[in-house]
Amino acid sequence: MHNMMGYTMGHCPRILVCEHDHSVRQQLYRKFQATGFWVDTAATAGEALARLEQRRFDAMTISLVLSDQDSLTFIQDLRTLAIELPVLVTSIRATRGTLPPAMAAALGEELGLDDGPEPEWVRKAADQARIIFAVKTACQQAPERRPRILHLEPDGFSAGLVNAALGKHTDLRQVRAPQHLDDALCQGPYDFVLFNPLFEDDMGEALLHRVASVYPRTPIVLHTQYQLRHDEPDLWPLDHDMSPAGFGLIQALRNLVLHSAELPQRAHA
Numbered sequence: 001m002h003n004m005m006g007y008t009m010g011h012c013p014r015i016l017v018c019e020h021d022h023s024v025r026q027q028l029y030r031k032f033q034a035t036g037f038w039v040d041t042a043a044t045a046g047e048a049l050a051r052l053e054q055r056r057f058d059a060m061t062i063s064l065v066l067s068d069q070d071s072l073t074f075i076q077d078l079r080t081l082a083i084e085l086p087v088l089v090t091s092i093r094a095t096r097g098t099l100p101p102a103m104a105a106a107l108g109e110e111l112g113l114d115d116g117p118e119p120e121w122v123r124k125a126a127d128q129a130r131i132i133f134a135v136k137t138a139c140q141q142a143p144e145r146r147p148r149i150l151h152l153e154p155d156g157f158s159a160g161l162v163n164a165a166l167g168k169h170t171d172l173r174q175v176r177a178p179q180h181l182d183d184a185l186c187q188g189p190y191d192f193v194l195f196n197p198l199f200e201d202d203m204g205e206a207l208l209h210r211v212a213s214v215y216p217r218t219p220i221v222l223h224t225q226y227q228l229r230h231d232e233p234d235l236w237p238l239d240h241d242m243s244p245a246g247f248g249l250i251q252a253l254r255n256l257v258l259h260s261a262e263l264p265q266r267a268h269a
Contacts, residue, residue: 072138
């Protein structure tokens, strides 16, 4: 991985991982380090802000849910402070994978994992609710301004839920088919992008490239849960085993860093 950035930046990218769960944070640290990133971590928005004020980072991942502040409001605060960098907002689910039974049981107890997956519709409804709650909370912090959101969602039902919940509170532009993306990008800029990577025909990564090439520092909220497995070098959407679509979280971060590296660096507050 050391050649990943060498031909463009001359160094391995430094990223900040902001994750409230200690076990998940440490596992993400090790996984990102193993793929060639320099990694700093933070458990709260306050800690992340302190890190961002101390040094420049090439990108940041941040948990959708934090203990001291919702992630989208925190991103808005960073803009106010003129701190701009590529951001992936994530929802990570740890899985026991191929760990030895004793270690798997301990990890399951620490992370609150049960012995089996919940029904798919329950999980998807919970994903929708978390995203909608985070967006509405961020809107309430600045009621005088309607956030501009680009929503990439191939599923019509999910797109309808988001539109019904957020259409009155935001300027929402939805894209359900790849051929409509360029027109939507012309309608920008956007405050952030809601992105379900599970497009058919492996189109998710191509769409990510397109979005990042036009708006490399617009935060992207990944609108699906990613699973953290010990037996995989990358993290994949939770539904990847059933339908091998979408893109890996680490690969997505590489893409954002590469596109952002082409822009002049801005001073941080």
